[in-house]
Amino acid sequence: MLFFLAGALALVGILSEGGTPSRLLLVAVLDFALGLAGFLAPWERLRPESPALLGLAGFAVLGLSTWSFGGVAAGTGPFLVLLYTWAALHFPRWILLAYAAPAGVAYLLPLILTHRPPEVLSSALVLLPVAVAIALLVEAQARHLREDRERLARIETWQSAMMSTLAHDVRSPLATLQIVLEELGENASPEDARVIGAGLRQATRIRRLADGLLDVQRIDSSGHLRLDRELTAAGPLVREAVSYTSGRDVTVRIEDDLKIYVDPQRFEQIVVNLVGNALRYGRPPVIVELTRDGGTDRLEIRDHGAGIPEALRPRLFGRFAVGGPDGIGLGLWIVRSLTEAHGGRVVAEARDPGVAMVVTFPAPEAQA
Structure with missing residues (x-):
């Protein structure tokens, strides 16, 4: 994409009459050719460092571009830094250091050939070290991210x-x-x-x-979980799930005629995990409510404990996000995965006192 952009700018340079048209046309053709090579070459069959050859060719085209504009390097400098940054994202640091010589030649040679004054030539003493330093910093960060x-x-x-x-x-x-x-x-x-x-x-x-x-x-x-959904009476299903916990200090408030369209086994797992967490980490009483608001069913499990810090709530449902002596932090992640498989979402809402785990999912009519 960098080469395609450079080729397009070379064509713009022809229209603006800012350089030699025939040379700029050659620059555009070479840039587009390098861009196509980047997309079409079978890099997976070659050594991982092979695409670095594109960078060497890119420096040569940048030098030709500077020469075509009569020694004006206003466009060469930014693209040189961009090429270095691209290389830093993909290649080890020895390639970045090896780039220094060809990059210096590509920048200085057209300035010398066009007889630019010494103060212009001295700009290389600033640009090239800055480009190399930026590339080394980017390479270090990219390497750490790859290792992680x-x-x-x-x-x-x-x-x-x-x-x-x-x-x-x-x-x-x-x-x-x-x-x-x-x-x-x-x-x-x-x-x-x-x-x-x-x-x-x-x-x-x-x-x-x-x-x-x-x-x-x-x-x-x-990335997918198959559900065996069926229309199920919510009250008996939730009470059965609560019975797998200690059951003490848990109040279930659900209308007797309310039916939900869920996978009973998976929904039971959601209830057991959330009620178990409320009993383990919160304080009684734990109140379980399931209500319907239009096309959305809403399961709320609230405790009356100390609550959850606001900074922790956004990552609460990540895998291994919240472990402890009584668990390894998978329970809430499983709750989130099962809820999303039902087409819903789960959030933690602050209460005074305590916290409410709120699961929302489509009502039977909405799913139909």
């Missing part, structure tokens, strides 16, 4: 493998545990049956959490 990106990619690969392994390793023993509990419950006393029933429900919950970890991996790999 590679490190994050390795961490995410490890995390994905860890969650996948954990989920698969948990599901097999859970299946055996459920079978054993079901057999024990067949001939158990009422009191034992109640305890065994609670154990079965928690085993089912753990299996769903394992499925949730697999969902995290699927979200990472494909």
